[in-house]
Amino acid sequence: MRYVVILKNMEKLTIVKVGGKIVEESNSLKQxxxxxxxxxxxxxxxxxxxxxxxxxxxxxxIKSEMVNGRRITDTEMLKVVIMVYGGLVNKxxxxxxxxxxxxxxxxxxxxMNYMRSEKRPVTDVDYGFxxxxxxxxxxxxxxxxxxxxxxxxxxxxxxxxxxxxNTNADTIASEAAKALSKHFEVTLMYCFEKKGVLMNETDDExxxxxxxxxxxxxxxxTGVIQGGMIPKLENSxxxxxxxxxxVMITRADLIHADYGTKISL
Amino acid sequence: MRYVVILKNMEKLTIVKVGGKIVEESNSLKQxxxxxxxxxxxxxxxxxxxxxxxxxxxxxxIKSEMVNGRRITDTEMLKVVIMVYGGLVNKxxxxxxxxxxxxxxxxxxxxMNYMRSEKRPVTDVDYGFxxxxxxxxxxxxxxxxxxxxxxxxxxxxxxxxxxxxNTNADTIASEAAKALSKHFEVTLMYCFEKKGVLMNETDDExxxxxxxxxxxxxxxxTGVIQGGMIPKLENSxxxxxxxxxxVMITRADLIHADYGTKISL
Numbered sequence: 001m002r003y004v005v006i007l008k009n010m011e012k013l014t015i016v017k018v019g020g021k022i023v024e025e026s027n028s029l030k031q032x033x034x035x036x037x038x039x040x041x042x043x044x045x046x047x048x049x050x051x052x053x054x055x056x057x058x059x060x061x062i063k064s065e066m067v068n069g070r071r072i073t074d075t076e077m078l079k080v081v082i083m084v085y086g087g088l089v090n091k092x093x094x095x096x097x098x099x100x101x102x103x104x105x106x107x108x109x110x111x112m113n114y115m116r117s118e119k120r121p122v123t124d125v126d127y128g129f130x131x132x133x134x135x136x137x138x139x140x141x142x143x144x145x146x147x148x149x150x151x152x153x154x155x156x157x158x159x160x161x162x163x164x165x166n167t168n169a170d171t172i173a174s175e176a177a178k179a180l181s182k183h184f185e186v187t188l189m190y191c192f193e194k195k196g197v198l199m200n201e202t203d204d205e206x207x208x209x210x211x212x213x214x215x216x217x218x219x220x221x222t223g224v225i226q227g228g229m230i231p232k233l234e235n236s237x238x239x240x241x242x243x244x245x246x247v248m249i250t251r252a253d254l255i256h257a258d259y260g261t262k263i264s265l
Numbered sequence: 266m267r268y269v270v271i272l273k274n275m276e277k278l279t280i281v282k283v284g285g286k287i288v289e290e291s292n293s294l295k296q297x298x299x300x301x302x303x304x305x306x307x308x309x310x311x312x313x314x315x316x317x318x319x320x321x322x323x324x325x326x327i328k329s330e331m332v333n334g335r336r337i338t339d340t341e342m343l344k345v346v347i348m349v350y351g352g353l354v355n356k357x358x359x360x361x362x363x364x365x366x367x368x369x370x371x372x373x374x375x376x377m378n379y380m381r382s383e384k385r386p387v388t389d390v391d392y393g394f395x396x397x398x399x400x401x402x403x404x405x406x407x408x409x410x411x412x413x414x415x416x417x418x419x420x421x422x423x424x425x426x427x428x429x430x431n432t433n434a435d436t437i438a439s440e441a442a443k444a445l446s447k448h449f450e451v452t453l454m455y456c457f458e459k460k461g462v463l464m465n466e467t468d469d470e471x472x473x474x475x476x477x478x479x480x481x482x483x484x485x486x487t488g489v490i491q492g493g494m495i496p497k498l499e500n501s502x503x504x505x506x507x508x509x510x511x512v513m514i515t516r517a518d519l520i521h522a523d524y525g526t527k528i529s530l
Contacts, residue, residue: 056348059325079353083321087352088344091421091429095375099427105376110360112370112414140412147405149377156356162364164356 013145013184014039017046017173018191022252023089024052032252033096039255042145042184045097045104046153046173049089053081069228073128073166081166082156090154097150104150109133109157110164112140115175117157117165131157131165133172136179145184151176174235174244181243188244189260190232191252196261197233199224211263213237236263278410278449279304282311282438283456287517288354289317297517298361304520307410307449310362310369311418311438314354318346334493338393338431346431347421355419362415369415374398374422375429377405380440382422382430396422396430398437401444410449416441439500439509446508453509454525455497456517461526462498464489476528478502501528 016036022028036045050071054064057080065072073081090106097104109115109131117131141151153176155169170190177188196207208215216233219225225233236247240263250260281301287293301310315336319329322345330337338346355371362369374380374396382396406416418441420434435455442453461472473480481498484490490498501512505528515525 082356083348083352086356087348091347091351091373091375094373095423095429096427098375098378098423098425103378108356108359108371110356110363110369113363113368140414147408149405158360158363160363162361164360
Protein backbone atom coordinates (compact mmCIF):
# COMPACT_ATOMS: atom_id res chain seq x y z
CA MET A 1 0.00 0.00 0.00
CA ARG A 2 1.26 3.46 -0.80
CA TYR A 3 0.65 6.48 1.34
CA VAL A 4 0.18 10.01 0.18
CA VAL A 5 1.17 12.73 2.60
CA ILE A 6 -1.14 15.70 2.32
CA LEU A 7 0.46 18.89 3.53
CA LYS A 8 -2.30 21.20 4.64
CA ASN A 9 -1.29 24.81 4.38
CA MET A 10 -2.73 26.18 7.59
CA GLU A 11 -3.63 29.81 7.84
CA LYS A 12 -1.98 31.89 10.52
CA LEU A 13 -3.84 33.00 13.63
CA THR A 14 -2.55 35.44 16.25
CA ILE A 15 -3.96 35.26 19.77
CA VAL A 16 -3.23 38.31 21.92
CA LYS A 17 -3.83 38.21 25.65
CA VAL A 18 -3.87 41.51 27.48
CA GLY A 19 -4.23 42.15 31.19
CA GLY A 20 -6.88 44.16 32.87
CA LYS A 21 -5.08 47.50 33.22
CA ILE A 22 -4.62 48.21 29.52
CA VAL A 23 -8.29 47.55 28.66
CA GLU A 24 -9.64 49.47 31.64
CA GLU A 25 -8.31 52.93 30.78
CA SER A 26 -9.85 54.50 27.71
CA ASN A 27 -6.60 55.89 26.23
CA SER A 28 -4.57 52.71 26.56
CA LEU A 29 -7.56 50.67 25.36
CA LYS A 30 -7.92 52.82 22.25
CA GLN A 31 -4.21 52.39 21.43
CA UNK A 32 -4.38 48.66 22.06
CA UNK A 33 -7.42 48.17 19.83
CA UNK A 34 -5.74 50.18 17.08
CA UNK A 35 -2.52 48.11 17.36
CA UNK A 36 -4.52 44.88 17.53
CA UNK A 37 -6.62 45.81 14.49
CA UNK A 38 -3.40 46.12 12.44
CA UNK A 39 -2.44 42.49 12.99
CA UNK A 40 -2.80 40.95 9.55
CA UNK A 41 -5.19 38.06 9.07
CA UNK A 42 -6.96 35.94 11.66
CA UNK A 43 -6.85 37.09 15.25
CA UNK A 44 -8.31 36.57 18.71
CA UNK A 45 -8.19 38.91 21.71
CA UNK A 46 -8.28 37.61 25.29
CA UNK A 47 -8.77 40.11 28.09
CA UNK A 48 -8.77 40.42 31.86
CA UNK A 49 -10.64 42.99 33.88
CA UNK A 50 -9.66 42.48 37.51
CA UNK A 51 -9.29 46.14 38.42
CA UNK A 52 -12.80 46.97 37.20
CA UNK A 53 -14.19 43.97 39.06
CA UNK A 54 -12.47 45.11 42.25
CA UNK A 55 -13.78 48.65 41.73
CA UNK A 56 -17.39 47.54 41.15
CA UNK A 57 -17.22 45.12 44.09
CA UNK A 58 -16.01 47.94 46.34
CA UNK A 59 -18.91 50.17 45.24
CA UNK A 60 -21.29 47.33 46.09
CA UNK A 61 -19.66 46.77 49.48
CA ILE A 62 -18.19 43.40 48.44
CA LYS A 63 -14.64 42.76 49.62
CA SER A 64 -12.09 41.48 47.09
CA GLU A 65 -9.86 38.76 48.45
CA MET A 66 -6.89 37.43 46.52
CA VAL A 67 -4.86 34.28 47.28
CA ASN A 68 -1.72 33.58 45.22
CA GLY A 69 -2.79 36.33 42.84
CA ARG A 70 -6.15 34.60 42.22
CA ARG A 71 -9.51 36.06 43.17
CA ILE A 72 -11.69 34.27 45.71
CA THR A 73 -15.05 34.15 43.91
CA ASP A 74 -18.08 33.72 46.15
CA THR A 75 -21.69 34.01 44.89
CA GLU A 76 -21.74 37.80 45.02
CA MET A 77 -18.28 38.17 43.48
CA LEU A 78 -19.29 35.76 40.71
CA LYS A 79 -22.11 38.13 39.73
CA VAL A 80 -19.61 41.00 39.72
CA VAL A 81 -17.16 39.23 37.41
CA ILE A 82 -19.96 38.09 35.07
CA MET A 83 -21.12 41.71 34.82
CA VAL A 84 -17.64 43.18 34.43
CA TYR A 85 -15.78 40.54 32.38
CA GLY A 86 -18.72 39.25 30.31
CA GLY A 87 -20.54 42.58 30.09
CA LEU A 88 -18.76 45.88 30.59
CA VAL A 89 -15.18 45.09 29.55
CA ASN A 90 -15.98 42.53 26.86
CA LYS A 91 -18.75 44.47 25.12
CA UNK A 92 -16.87 47.77 25.21
CA UNK A 93 -13.92 46.06 23.51
CA UNK A 94 -16.26 44.53 20.93
CA UNK A 95 -17.92 47.90 20.21
CA UNK A 96 -14.50 49.58 20.06
CA UNK A 97 -13.20 47.03 17.55
CA UNK A 98 -16.35 47.27 15.41
CA UNK A 99 -15.76 51.04 15.22
CA UNK A 100 -12.39 50.42 13.52
CA UNK A 101 -13.59 47.75 11.14
CA UNK A 102 -12.81 44.58 13.10
CA UNK A 103 -15.77 42.19 13.12
CA UNK A 104 -15.50 41.28 16.80
CA UNK A 105 -17.63 38.77 18.70
CA UNK A 106 -17.50 38.70 22.49
CA UNK A 107 -17.62 35.29 24.13
CA UNK A 108 -17.57 33.54 27.47
CA UNK A 109 -16.88 29.81 27.60
CA UNK A 110 -20.65 29.20 27.87
CA UNK A 111 -21.27 30.78 24.47
CA MET A 112 -21.44 27.98 21.91
CA ASN A 113 -20.07 25.83 24.76
CA TYR A 114 -16.62 26.70 23.52
CA MET A 115 -14.86 26.21 26.87
CA ARG A 116 -16.08 23.92 29.63
CA SER A 117 -14.50 23.84 33.06
CA GLU A 118 -15.02 22.27 36.46
CA LYS A 119 -15.21 24.10 39.76
CA ARG A 120 -11.80 23.92 41.36
CA PRO A 121 -11.77 21.39 44.23
CA VAL A 122 -11.36 22.87 47.68
CA THR A 123 -7.92 22.06 49.09
CA ASP A 124 -6.14 24.35 51.53
CA VAL A 125 -7.84 27.23 49.73
CA ASP A 126 -11.49 27.49 48.63
CA TYR A 127 -11.35 29.68 45.54
CA GLY A 128 -15.14 29.47 45.19
CA PHE A 129 -16.62 29.73 41.68
CA UNK A 130 -13.33 29.34 39.85
CA UNK A 131 -13.10 26.95 36.93
CA UNK A 132 -10.31 24.67 35.75
CA UNK A 133 -10.61 24.11 31.99
CA UNK A 134 -11.58 20.58 30.95
CA UNK A 135 -12.72 20.80 27.33
CA UNK A 136 -12.42 23.24 24.44
CA UNK A 137 -14.79 22.97 21.45
CA UNK A 138 -13.06 25.05 18.83
CA UNK A 139 -14.75 24.00 15.60
CA UNK A 140 -17.54 26.62 15.54
CA UNK A 141 -14.97 29.18 16.66
CA UNK A 142 -12.64 28.15 13.83
CA UNK A 143 -15.52 28.40 11.31
CA UNK A 144 -16.27 31.93 12.46
CA UNK A 145 -12.61 32.92 12.31
CA UNK A 146 -12.50 31.58 8.74
CA UNK A 147 -15.37 33.95 7.96
CA UNK A 148 -13.44 36.95 9.25
CA UNK A 149 -14.93 37.08 12.74
CA UNK A 150 -12.55 38.08 15.54
CA UNK A 151 -13.42 36.41 18.87
CA UNK A 152 -12.93 38.50 22.01
CA UNK A 153 -12.65 36.10 24.93
CA UNK A 154 -13.67 37.06 28.47
CA UNK A 155 -12.09 35.20 31.42
CA UNK A 156 -15.22 33.17 32.14
CA UNK A 157 -16.01 29.52 31.46
CA UNK A 158 -18.98 27.32 32.39
CA UNK A 159 -19.51 23.87 33.87
CA UNK A 160 -22.34 22.84 31.47
CA UNK A 161 -24.51 22.46 34.57
CA UNK A 162 -25.71 26.06 34.45
CA UNK A 163 -22.88 27.79 36.28
CA UNK A 164 -20.45 30.33 34.93
CA UNK A 165 -17.00 30.09 36.49
CA ASN A 166 -14.23 32.66 36.88
CA THR A 167 -11.18 31.51 34.92
CA ASN A 168 -7.73 33.05 34.64
CA ALA A 169 -7.32 34.92 31.34
CA ASP A 170 -3.81 33.48 30.73
CA THR A 171 -5.37 30.01 30.91
CA ILE A 172 -8.21 30.99 28.57
CA ALA A 173 -5.55 32.20 26.09
CA SER A 174 -3.38 29.07 26.24
CA GLU A 175 -6.35 26.66 26.14
CA ALA A 176 -7.88 28.50 23.17
CA ALA A 177 -4.46 28.55 21.48
CA LYS A 178 -3.99 24.81 21.94
CA ALA A 179 -7.44 23.93 20.60
CA LEU A 180 -7.20 26.35 17.67
CA SER A 181 -3.77 24.98 16.73
CA LYS A 182 -5.68 22.03 15.19
CA HIS A 183 -7.13 24.54 12.69
CA PHE A 184 -4.50 27.27 12.39
CA GLU A 185 -0.80 28.00 12.72
CA VAL A 186 -1.08 29.82 16.05
CA THR A 187 1.06 32.56 17.54
CA LEU A 188 0.21 33.30 21.17
CA MET A 189 1.27 36.67 22.57
CA TYR A 190 1.00 37.32 26.28
CA CYS A 191 1.12 41.07 26.88
CA PHE A 192 1.85 42.62 30.23
CA GLU A 193 3.37 45.83 31.57
CA LYS A 194 7.02 44.86 30.90
CA LYS A 195 8.82 44.33 27.59
CA GLY A 196 9.27 40.65 28.39
CA VAL A 197 10.51 38.35 31.13
CA LEU A 198 13.24 40.28 32.96
CA MET A 199 16.62 39.02 34.27
CA ASN A 200 16.48 41.83 36.82
CA GLU A 201 13.08 43.08 37.83
CA THR A 202 14.38 46.58 38.53
CA ASP A 203 15.83 46.90 35.01
CA ASP A 204 13.10 47.10 32.36
CA GLU A 205 15.70 46.61 29.62
CA UNK A 206 17.00 43.27 30.96
CA UNK A 207 14.64 41.23 28.76
CA UNK A 208 15.42 37.52 28.40
CA UNK A 209 15.04 37.21 24.63
CA UNK A 210 14.88 33.41 24.44
CA UNK A 211 13.53 31.10 27.10
CA UNK A 212 13.66 27.31 27.03
CA UNK A 213 12.43 24.85 29.70
CA UNK A 214 16.03 24.28 30.88
CA UNK A 215 16.65 28.01 31.31
CA UNK A 216 13.24 28.40 32.95
CA UNK A 217 14.08 25.78 35.57
CA UNK A 218 17.42 27.39 36.23
CA UNK A 219 15.88 30.87 36.60
CA UNK A 220 13.11 29.59 38.88
CA UNK A 221 15.63 27.83 41.13
CA THR A 222 17.79 30.97 41.34
CA GLY A 223 14.77 33.21 41.98
CA VAL A 224 15.16 35.24 38.76
CA ILE A 225 11.68 34.11 37.69
CA GLN A 226 8.98 34.08 40.38
CA GLY A 227 5.36 34.78 41.26
CA GLY A 228 2.71 35.05 38.55
CA MET A 229 5.29 34.64 35.80
CA ILE A 230 5.76 30.96 36.69
CA PRO A 231 2.23 29.75 35.69
CA LYS A 232 2.32 32.04 32.64
CA LEU A 233 5.52 30.33 31.46
CA GLU A 234 4.27 26.87 32.36
CA ASN A 235 1.18 27.63 30.24
CA SER A 236 3.47 28.73 27.44
CA UNK A 237 5.54 25.54 27.37
CA UNK A 238 2.37 23.45 27.51
CA UNK A 239 0.90 25.40 24.60
CA UNK A 240 4.02 24.76 22.50
CA UNK A 241 3.96 21.06 23.35
CA UNK A 242 0.29 20.93 22.31
CA UNK A 243 0.91 22.34 18.84
CA UNK A 244 1.02 26.12 19.19
CA UNK A 245 3.70 27.39 16.81
CA UNK A 246 5.04 30.40 18.63
CA VAL A 247 4.67 31.98 22.09
CA MET A 248 5.90 35.49 22.93
CA ILE A 249 5.75 37.46 26.17
CA THR A 250 5.91 41.17 25.51
CA ARG A 251 4.35 44.58 26.12
CA ALA A 252 1.12 45.39 24.28
CA ASP A 253 2.65 48.32 22.37
CA LEU A 254 5.36 45.99 21.01
CA ILE A 255 3.10 43.43 19.32
CA HIS A 256 4.27 44.68 15.92
CA ALA A 257 7.94 45.04 16.93
CA ASP A 258 8.76 41.32 17.17
CA TYR A 259 10.47 42.17 20.48
CA GLY A 260 10.07 40.42 23.81
CA THR A 261 10.70 37.01 25.34
CA LYS A 262 10.38 34.24 22.81
CA ILE A 263 9.42 30.93 24.42
CA SER A 264 10.72 27.75 22.81
CA LEU A 265 11.01 24.09 23.68
CA MET B 266 -37.22 34.83 -22.43
CA ARG B 267 -38.67 32.27 -20.05
CA TYR B 268 -38.55 32.49 -16.29
CA VAL B 269 -38.24 29.66 -13.83
CA VAL B 270 -39.69 30.23 -10.40
CA ILE B 271 -37.57 28.55 -7.75
CA LEU B 272 -39.51 27.76 -4.62
CA LYS B 273 -37.10 27.63 -1.73
CA ASN B 274 -38.34 25.49 1.10
CA MET B 275 -37.40 27.65 4.02
CA GLU B 276 -36.78 26.13 7.41
CA LYS B 277 -38.86 27.33 10.33
CA LEU B 278 -37.45 29.63 13.01
CA THR B 279 -39.19 30.61 16.24
CA ILE B 280 -38.17 33.85 17.94
CA VAL B 281 -39.36 34.17 21.54
CA LYS B 282 -39.17 37.50 23.31
CA VAL B 283 -39.56 37.49 27.08
CA GLY B 284 -39.66 40.44 29.44
CA GLY B 285 -37.38 41.09 32.32
CA LYS B 286 -39.41 39.63 35.17
CA ILE B 287 -39.48 36.04 33.97
CA VAL B 288 -35.73 35.85 33.41
CA GLU B 289 -34.86 37.59 36.66
CA GLU B 290 -36.31 35.05 39.09
CA SER B 291 -34.53 31.72 39.18
CA ASN B 292 -37.68 29.53 39.28
CA SER B 293 -39.51 31.23 36.44
CA LEU B 294 -36.27 31.40 34.44
CA LYS B 295 -35.71 27.67 34.85
CA GLN B 296 -39.26 26.90 33.67
CA UNK B 297 -38.91 29.31 30.74
CA UNK B 298 -35.62 27.80 29.59
CA UNK B 299 -37.11 24.32 29.82
CA UNK B 300 -40.18 25.35 27.77
CA UNK B 301 -38.01 27.23 25.29
CA UNK B 302 -35.65 24.25 24.89
CA UNK B 303 -38.62 22.12 23.78
CA UNK B 304 -39.40 24.31 20.78
CA UNK B 305 -38.55 22.11 17.82
CA UNK B 306 -35.93 23.25 15.38
CA UNK B 307 -34.33 26.66 14.98
CA UNK B 308 -34.93 29.21 17.69
CA UNK B 309 -33.83 32.57 19.07
CA UNK B 310 -34.46 34.02 22.54
CA UNK B 311 -34.68 37.78 23.13
CA UNK B 312 -34.69 39.02 26.71
CA UNK B 313 -35.11 42.15 28.78
CA UNK B 314 -33.69 42.78 32.21
CA UNK B 315 -35.04 46.10 33.41
CA UNK B 316 -35.76 45.09 36.98
CA UNK B 317 -32.20 43.86 37.53
CA UNK B 318 -30.85 47.05 35.96
CA UNK B 319 -32.98 49.15 38.29
CA UNK B 320 -31.86 47.06 41.27
CA UNK B 321 -28.15 47.32 40.44
CA UNK B 322 -28.49 51.05 39.73
CA UNK B 323 -30.13 51.55 43.12
CA UNK B 324 -27.28 49.70 44.87
CA UNK B 325 -24.82 51.99 43.08
CA UNK B 326 -26.80 55.10 44.01
CA ILE B 327 -27.89 55.75 40.42
CA LYS B 328 -31.49 56.86 40.02
CA SER B 329 -33.64 55.10 37.40
CA GLU B 330 -35.82 57.47 35.43
CA MET B 331 -38.49 56.22 33.01
CA VAL B 332 -40.36 58.29 30.41
CA ASN B 333 -43.19 56.63 28.44
CA GLY B 334 -42.02 53.30 29.81
CA ARG B 335 -38.53 53.82 28.41
CA ARG B 336 -35.40 54.16 30.51
CA ILE B 337 -33.42 57.40 30.45
CA THR B 338 -29.87 56.13 29.86
CA ASP B 339 -27.08 58.50 30.91
CA THR B 340 -23.39 57.49 30.97
CA GLU B 341 -23.60 55.75 34.32
CA MET B 342 -26.90 54.01 33.52
CA LEU B 343 -25.41 52.83 30.21
CA LYS B 344 -22.66 51.01 32.13
CA VAL B 345 -25.33 49.43 34.33
CA VAL B 346 -27.37 48.12 31.40
CA ILE B 347 -24.25 46.83 29.61
CA MET B 348 -23.31 44.92 32.76
CA VAL B 349 -26.82 43.63 33.45
CA TYR B 350 -28.25 43.00 29.97
CA GLY B 351 -25.01 42.05 28.18
CA GLY B 352 -23.41 40.34 31.19
CA LEU B 353 -25.45 39.04 34.09
CA VAL B 354 -28.83 38.28 32.49
CA ASN B 355 -27.55 37.25 29.07
CA LYS B 356 -24.75 34.98 30.23
CA UNK B 357 -26.83 33.31 32.93
CA UNK B 358 -29.45 32.46 30.29
CA UNK B 359 -26.72 31.12 27.99
CA UNK B 360 -25.22 28.96 30.75
CA UNK B 361 -28.71 27.78 31.75
CA UNK B 362 -29.55 26.76 28.17
CA UNK B 363 -26.20 25.00 27.71
CA UNK B 364 -27.01 22.95 30.82
CA UNK B 365 -30.12 21.55 29.09
CA UNK B 366 -28.46 20.87 25.76
CA UNK B 367 -29.26 24.07 23.86
CA UNK B 368 -26.17 25.45 22.12
CA UNK B 369 -26.80 29.08 23.08
CA UNK B 370 -24.74 32.10 22.05
CA UNK B 371 -25.28 35.42 23.81
CA UNK B 372 -25.13 38.52 21.64
CA UNK B 373 -25.44 42.29 21.72
CA UNK B 374 -25.88 44.18 18.47
CA UNK B 375 -22.15 44.96 18.50
CA UNK B 376 -21.26 41.27 18.30
CA MET B 377 -20.60 40.44 14.65
CA ASN B 378 -22.14 43.88 14.02
CA TYR B 379 -25.48 42.14 13.76
CA MET B 380 -27.57 45.17 14.75
CA ARG B 381 -26.53 48.78 14.23
CA SER B 382 -28.47 51.69 15.63
CA GLU B 383 -28.23 55.45 15.96
CA LYS B 384 -28.55 57.42 19.16
CA ARG B 385 -32.11 58.67 19.38
CA PRO B 386 -32.29 62.41 18.55
CA VAL B 387 -33.18 64.68 21.44
CA THR B 388 -36.71 66.06 21.03
CA ASP B 389 -38.89 66.96 24.01
CA VAL B 390 -37.19 64.07 25.84
CA ASP B 391 -33.47 63.24 25.94
CA TYR B 392 -33.40 59.48 26.33
CA GLY B 393 -29.60 59.53 26.41
CA PHE B 394 -27.76 56.46 25.14
CA UNK B 395 -30.78 54.83 23.54
CA UNK B 396 -30.49 53.44 20.02
CA UNK B 397 -32.99 53.35 17.15
CA UNK B 398 -32.21 50.37 14.91
CA UNK B 399 -30.90 51.26 11.44
CA UNK B 400 -29.37 48.09 10.02
CA UNK B 401 -29.49 44.35 10.71
CA UNK B 402 -26.80 42.04 9.33
CA UNK B 403 -28.35 38.63 9.66
CA UNK B 404 -26.22 36.46 7.40
CA UNK B 405 -23.63 35.31 9.97
CA UNK B 406 -26.50 34.85 12.43
CA UNK B 407 -28.40 32.73 9.90
CA UNK B 408 -25.27 30.62 9.24
CA UNK B 409 -24.90 29.94 12.95
CA UNK B 410 -28.60 29.07 13.31
CA UNK B 411 -28.19 26.64 10.41
CA UNK B 412 -25.41 24.99 12.43
CA UNK B 413 -27.69 24.51 15.43
CA UNK B 414 -26.61 27.57 17.40
CA UNK B 415 -29.37 29.36 19.35
CA UNK B 416 -28.77 33.13 19.60
CA UNK B 417 -29.75 34.80 22.87
CA UNK B 418 -30.20 38.49 22.16
CA UNK B 419 -29.66 41.16 24.81
CA UNK B 420 -31.44 44.52 24.42
CA UNK B 421 -28.28 46.37 23.38
CA UNK B 422 -27.18 47.63 19.97
CA UNK B 423 -24.19 49.70 18.85
CA UNK B 424 -23.61 52.72 16.61
CA UNK B 425 -20.47 51.34 14.89
CA UNK B 426 -18.64 54.36 16.31
CA UNK B 427 -17.67 52.56 19.51
CA UNK B 428 -20.81 53.12 21.57
CA UNK B 429 -23.23 50.54 22.85
CA UNK B 430 -26.81 51.78 23.00
CA ASN B 431 -29.76 50.66 25.10
CA THR B 432 -32.49 49.32 22.81
CA ASN B 433 -35.99 48.09 23.62
CA ALA B 434 -36.15 44.28 23.61
CA ASP B 435 -39.45 44.24 21.65
CA THR B 436 -37.69 46.20 18.92
CA ILE B 437 -34.68 43.86 18.96
CA ALA B 438 -37.11 40.95 18.51
CA SER B 439 -39.06 42.47 15.62
CA GLU B 440 -35.94 43.75 13.83
CA ALA B 441 -34.21 40.37 14.17
CA ALA B 442 -37.41 38.64 12.99
CA LYS B 443 -37.68 40.87 9.91
CA ALA B 444 -34.03 40.35 8.91
CA LEU B 445 -34.11 36.60 9.57
CA SER B 446 -37.32 36.22 7.53
CA LYS B 447 -35.05 36.46 4.45
CA HIS B 448 -33.49 33.17 5.58
CA PHE B 449 -36.26 31.38 7.51
CA GLU B 450 -40.01 31.08 7.87
CA VAL B 451 -40.24 33.10 11.08
CA THR B 452 -42.72 32.90 13.94
CA LEU B 453 -42.34 35.75 16.42
CA MET B 454 -43.77 35.25 19.91
CA TYR B 455 -43.98 38.17 22.30
CA CYS B 456 -44.42 36.85 25.83
CA PHE B 457 -45.61 38.97 28.71
CA GLU B 458 -47.48 38.44 31.97
CA LYS B 459 -50.97 38.11 30.37
CA LYS B 460 -52.33 35.37 28.11
CA GLY B 461 -52.65 37.84 25.25
CA VAL B 462 -54.02 41.27 24.43
CA LEU B 463 -57.06 41.73 26.66
CA MET B 464 -60.47 43.26 25.84
CA ASN B 465 -60.82 44.11 29.51
CA GLU B 466 -57.64 44.60 31.48
CA THR B 467 -59.24 43.42 34.71
CA ASP B 468 -60.30 40.11 33.12
CA ASP B 469 -57.32 37.88 32.34
CA GLU B 470 -59.53 35.57 30.29
CA UNK B 471 -60.75 38.28 27.89
CA UNK B 472 -58.04 37.53 25.33
CA UNK B 473 -58.52 38.98 21.84
CA UNK B 474 -57.70 35.88 19.78
CA UNK B 475 -57.27 37.60 16.43
CA UNK B 476 -56.09 41.11 15.87
CA UNK B 477 -55.95 42.93 12.51
CA UNK B 478 -54.85 46.52 11.81
CA UNK B 479 -58.51 47.59 11.47
CA UNK B 480 -59.43 46.10 14.85
CA UNK B 481 -56.26 47.55 16.36
CA UNK B 482 -57.22 51.07 15.24
CA UNK B 483 -60.70 50.64 16.58
CA UNK B 484 -59.46 49.35 19.95
CA UNK B 485 -56.89 52.13 20.27
CA UNK B 486 -59.53 54.79 19.53
CA THR B 487 -61.89 53.28 22.12
CA GLY B 488 -59.13 52.93 24.72
CA VAL B 489 -59.27 49.12 24.88
CA ILE B 490 -55.62 48.97 23.78
CA GLN B 491 -53.28 51.51 25.35
CA GLY B 492 -49.83 52.15 26.80
CA GLY B 493 -46.91 49.85 26.04
CA MET B 494 -49.13 47.47 24.06
CA ILE B 495 -49.44 50.03 21.24
CA PRO B 496 -45.77 50.00 20.13
CA LYS B 497 -45.66 46.21 20.63
CA LEU B 498 -48.57 45.80 18.21
CA GLU B 499 -47.20 48.37 15.78
CA ASN B 500 -43.94 46.36 15.77
CA SER B 501 -45.98 43.22 15.11
CA UNK B 502 -47.80 44.61 12.07
CA UNK B 503 -44.51 45.96 10.69
CA UNK B 504 -42.88 42.56 11.15
CA UNK B 505 -45.68 40.84 9.21
CA UNK B 506 -45.46 43.41 6.42
CA UNK B 507 -41.70 42.81 6.23
CA UNK B 508 -42.02 39.06 5.71
CA UNK B 509 -42.42 37.50 9.15
CA UNK B 510 -44.90 34.64 8.78
CA UNK B 511 -46.65 34.66 12.13
CA VAL B 512 -46.79 36.91 15.21
CA MET B 513 -48.33 35.85 18.52
CA ILE B 514 -48.68 37.70 21.80
CA THR B 515 -49.01 35.29 24.71
CA ARG B 516 -47.75 34.26 28.13
CA ALA B 517 -44.40 32.47 28.34
CA ASP B 518 -45.89 29.28 29.79
CA LEU B 519 -48.26 29.06 26.79
CA ILE B 520 -45.67 28.98 24.01
CA HIS B 521 -46.53 25.36 23.32
CA ALA B 522 -50.31 25.81 23.70
CA ASP B 523 -50.89 27.78 20.50
CA TYR B 524 -53.02 30.11 22.62
CA GLY B 525 -52.88 33.91 22.77
CA THR B 526 -53.46 36.87 20.47
CA LYS B 527 -52.66 36.06 16.86
CA ILE B 528 -51.69 39.15 14.89
CA SER B 529 -52.56 39.21 11.21
CA LEU B 530 -52.70 41.75 8.40
